[in-house]
Amino acid sequence: MGKPTLLPSKLISQHSRSCTLKPGRCGLCHWHKEKDSWRKRLRNAKWLQVTLKGKVARVGCAACAAFDAGGPWANFDLKPTALRLHCLKRHEDSKGHKLAEQSFQHGTNSRVNLLAPPLSEFRDAWTKMQQGGSCRDGGVSSDKKTNIRWSISEAILDMNRRWLKTAEVIALLRDERKGRLLIRFRACLPDLRVVQGVLGLKPTEGFSESLANCTVEAIHDLCQPMLHPPRSCLDPELPAYDDSVEKRIRERTTILVTDAASAEQLASNVLRGKRPSALTGECEKELPHVKIVGRDIAHASTRLLKRPFQKHAELEAIMDEFISGKDSFCQKVQHSPLYTKWWNEILEKDGKGTEEGGTGASMAAAKHRFGSYAHPLSRVTKNMRCVLTLLHKIALLRDSSGRWASQILTHFSGYKAFLLSLCADAAATSMDFTRFCDDEQSDISLLNTKAQQFLLSTHALFLQEEAFTLPTFAKDLLDSCTRAPFSILIAGQAREVRVRDCDKRRAMNEWVCGAEATLKAEFPSWHLIGAFDVFHLGGSMSDSDKRTVEKSLARLACAFGVNLADLTQQYVAILPMAQAMKKKTGQDNRTAWANVLLRIRDSRLKGKYPQDALYRADTDRRVCAAMGCTLDQAPEKEMLQEARAIYTRLSQSGKSRSSEGRRKRLDFGRKGPMRPSSHKNWMRKRKEAVEEAAAQLITPPRKISSHDLPESSRKEVEQQSRLEKKRKAEAYSDGLLLNSEVTEAVVAEAQKQRKADASNDRARKSNFHSRHAAVEASITKKTVAWALKGLPSPALNTDAAKDLRQASLLIIPDINTIPRKHQLMAALFGKVILSAAILDGGNGVKLSYSAGSQLGVFVYVTDGFRNQEPGLTMILREACAHGWKAVTMNDLQARSKGPKNSCLLLRAKGEALNLGKSRIQCLDGNELVAWAAQKFVDVKSSAWISTGTACGGL
Incomplete structure (x- = not known):
């Protein structure tokens, strides 16, 4: 505003002698009285001056006024009666006043150099913005940091506006996700340089009309410079709307690129006037010169893999089991910190912690990402033995939460492993094509060539079966399985899993056909x-x-x-x-x-x-094409210099910290306009009504009796009462109760808790060791000497038993085909199952069981089970002679109410029985054998046997 007209001291003295107002009512008289004492305590008193504004005395800073810093000090808006000495000192020590004083003394008016921070701070902020850093990095946020970042953003928008003013061709790219629409532009300049930038980020409702409106709003926002300045900017005047930029965008936009969503495609047609607007019913040509409404080729390339996978029953099932399903291996490991820790430890123990831990440790399989299938598939396939090790550990240590791992191990086969490796090869091939389509430097003229290359690659891998000979995931899995089969030991059953020749059938032929059809649909030759x-x-x-x-x-x-x-x-x-x-x-x-x-x-x-x-x-x-453009050093420096100039316009140096001249905040002592229909107003009224009713309450209302409560509510009340007693007993044990609060019931409850805790500790210790022993047995191989130690006499080829009931050791030629009656007999009578190859010094498995028939199990056998399973029925009769109890159906239901009773109802396969809600386990023949093997296996005495020394891994 320039330097104001200052009042001379002589005129002020004359006014003070003739003024008739009371002391403290005249600002000019107050200034005449206090100015000498104020100026004596300031370093340089020349800046403190007074002037008249509308016949009223006002105090300000002459240096800030000459510097045109803005604010109440520069504008001489402060009342003399409102000033105190600390206000003057604070302004004198402010950075803005010092810069203004320096400029006043040296005769310079370079506001950019004096008010804006150095260029290095802008460069650091720009680097952090490119890396996605927050303005709170390295400390709390501040107005200075916010202004720097906003100035850089505005400088980039200015650069975008200059580009778009001269662009020959413009393409707009839209992408909507979770209620936010990102609009980018890509433009070709007259010198054939390709530049790109962000047009806007708008909240959207996701339907076509909203997408079209948001696109138009983003164009309007870009054409308005200095839109939405930060809070420290008090300049209400915005620069003029740039009509030339909007006109250029409308005339030169020839391409709209979106994904294949129907709403996106419809919005593009609405924008170019091919479809009427839902609001007006008319075709409004917002972008009349659009020639191409393209689908994003990067998204389209992912459908080459996903669509055929989803339409193939086997592929969809195996992907759901291992990669993308709710209970899949990758999803469980990725979203569980405990499983992730175990996975990292297993990789490191296997020697892959340093080589593949950086990439193989992560099991990220986000369904919307381009690498959703390729990355987790490759990690599972390359670390199949580590996957099985982790599944064994989860299944044996996590109880009910680890059932998914048990299911995977139970149904794991060589065909599944090999099919996973083929899926990994298909995903890797598709990923290469996706990377080209998503590359910012890709050339669209090579699209047909790359698509043909993808198709030929799939033909060679799966139709010509080159996946079995080339260095592929399938070949790596075959080599690993050839060296040593995969070993499964779960629920008292052991298996060796190999990839057989019949597993190498053309499992991916169907996928190749589907991918080829999808390729033709997504990348047609006529496009x-x-x-x-x-x-x-x-x-x-x-x-x-x-x-x-x-x-x-x-x-x-x-x-x-x-x-x-x-x-x-x-x-x-x-x-x-x-x-x-x-x-x-x-x-x-x-x-x-x-x-x-x-x-x-x-x-x-x-x-x-x-x-x-x-x-x-x-x-x-x-x-x-996605031809990216990165700023080189010269344009970047120019952009940062422009950001400094914008920052200077936002500068509020010399701004008063008093209430005068400051914009009031809505939440600082001032009530905003109250809308009767607002939710806040309704909540206010509700609170007032509740408080008023509570104040008028004289006596509390009568509580309902516990006998009048529903059964579920009554049980919850009783449970909370027991919990209260338990917590009070814990407080007594910790010495936190007063003597007056200690009762006999509390002491008795504390003693009961100590006994229960001791019992639980013993059981927990036993379970811990037994489960870890089960894990070791499943992943650690023992020696032949360990297997033969303590075996009964048949191992020495003497006195072989002819009756199965008399045998203590069962020699099995193939552990993958153990007869059911042998396994049930071993589980119920504490026998040992041993591979025949171990007696000759070979590899195999040793399974030891405790005598399950000595436990108190109540069993009821239906007529259908007796007719369908006569062999197993004979074994059950022998078990009932040693400890099990055969009961009637009514007696079984009564026994099932006991907390520790094991009650079995054996039925024929497919026989339907209605038991309602009870603890009775209803099993057929196969389920009975599996239940007995899992329940009575001795994990400390069961393990895989190897001819060498004990070694880790499977």
């Missing part, structure tokens, strides 16, 4: 984007290639409204120049075409070689 392959500078063209080029040129001419003859003539004339440029300089397709077209345009050759039609097609090709 306009595929026509840009004419700009691929390959070798000589065959007759078929020439016919393809003719079709592509005709498609481009039709789409962009150029003459086909001119386009063909210019393409044929300039193509050899571009090929020579690429061959001579080694440049890529884009750079070679750009150099040739610019040289012709800026030289005398433009008359001999017209290139307007070809130039138009090439600019559209460039914005179709």
Whole structure:
């Protein structure tokens, strides 16, 4: 505002002698009285001055006024009667006043250099913004940090506006997720440089009308400079709306790129006037020159894998079991800190902690990401033995929460393992194509070539069965399984899993057919984007290639409204120049075409070689691809210098910290407008009514009797009462109760708790050791000497028993095919199952069981079970002679109410029985054998046997 008109001291003295107001009522008299004492205590008293504004005395800072710093001190808006000495000292010590004083003394008015922070701070903030850092990094947020970041953002928007003003072709890219719409732009400048930036980020409701409106709003917001300044900016005047930017965007936007969602596609058609607006019912052409509504090729490439997987029963089932299902291995490990810790430990123990731990440890399988299948599939396949080790540990240590691991181990087979490896190969192949489509530097002219390469790769791997010989995931799994089979020991049953020749059938043939069909649908040969392959500078063209080029040129001419003859003539004339440029300089397709077209345009050759039609097609090709643009050092420095200039406009140096001149906050002592229909107002009224009713309450209402409560509520009340007694007993044990609070009931409850705790500790210790022993037995192999130690006499080839009931050791030739009656007999009568190869010094398994028939088990056998399982029925009769008890159905139901009774109801397979809610276990023959093997196995005496020394792993 410039320097105000100051009052001379002589005039102030005359006024003080003639003023008739009471002391303290006249500001000028108060100034005359206090100015000398104020100035004596300041370092430099020249800046403190007084003036008249509307015949009223006002105090301010002459230095800040000359510097045009803004604020109440520079504008002389402070009342003399409201000032105190500490206010003057605080302003004198402020950074803004010091800079203004320095400028006043040295005669400089470079506000950017004095008010804005140094360039290094802007560069550091820009680096953190690029890395996604918050303004709170390294400390709390502040107005200074916020202003720096906002100034950088506004400088980038200014740069985007300058680009869009001169853009030849513009493409808009939209992506909506979880109620937020990101709109980006990609533009080709007259010098054929491709630039890109963010048009806006808007909240959206997700339907087509909202998407279209948000796109228009984002364009309007971009065209308004200095929109939504930070809170410290008091300048209410915004720069003028930039109509030229909006006009350029509407005229030059020829391409809209979205995903394949129906709402996105509909919104694009609404924007270009092909579909009417739901609000007005009319076709409003917001972007009338859009020629292509493209689907994002990166998203489309992922459907090559996902769609065929979802439509194939076996592939969908195995992906749900291991990768993407709710109870899948990858999802469980990724979302459980405990399982993740165990997984890292197993990888490190297996020697893969340093080599693959950085990438293999993570089991991230987010369903919306491009690498959802490739990454977890590769990690599972490459670490299959570690996966089985972790599954054994989870299944044996986590009780009911580990049932999913038991299910995976129970149904694990060589075919599943091999099919997983083939899926990993398919995912890796698809991922390569996705990376090209998602690369910011990819060239759209290579799209057809890459798509053909993907198709050929799948044919070679799965149709020609090269996956079995090339270094693939399938080959790696086959080699690992050939060296040593996968070992499973769970629920008292042991298996060796191998990949058989019949497992190598063409399991992925169906997927190849589906992927090929999806490829044709997502990347059709007739699509306009595929026509840009004419700009691929390959070798000589065959007759078929020439016919393809003719079709592509005709498609481009039709789409962009150029003459086909001119386009063909210019393409044929300039193509050899571009090929020579690429061959001579080694440049890529884009750079070679750009150099040739610019040289012709800026030289005398433009008359001999017209290139307007070809130039138009090439600019559209460039914005179709994800051709990224990164700032080099010079534009980045210019952008940061502009950000410093914007920061200066936001600067509030010299701003008073008193209440005068400060904008009031809505939550600082001032009530905002009250809307009767608002939720806050309703909550206010409710609170007041409740408090009023509580104040008028004289006597409390009568409580309902516990006998009048429903059964579930009554049980909950009783449970809470018991919990209260327990916590009081715990407080007594800890010495936290007063003597007056200690009763006989509390002492008795504390003693009861001590006994229960001691019993639970013993049981917990036993369970801990037994479960860890089970884990060791399943993952650690023992020696042959360990297996033969303590065996009964049949192991020495003497006195072999002829009756199964008399045998103590059962020699099994193949542990994968143990007869059911042998396993049930071993589990009920404490026998040992041993592989026959161990007696000859080979590998195998040893399974030891405790005598389950000596435990008190109540059993009822149906007639259907007796007729269907006569062999198992005979074994059950022998068990009932040693300890089990055969009871009637009514007696079984009565016994099931006991907390520690084991009650079995044996039925025929497929026989339906209605037991209601009871603790009776209803089992058929196979389920009975599995239950007995799991319940009575001696994990300390069961293990895999190896000819060498004991070793870890499976």
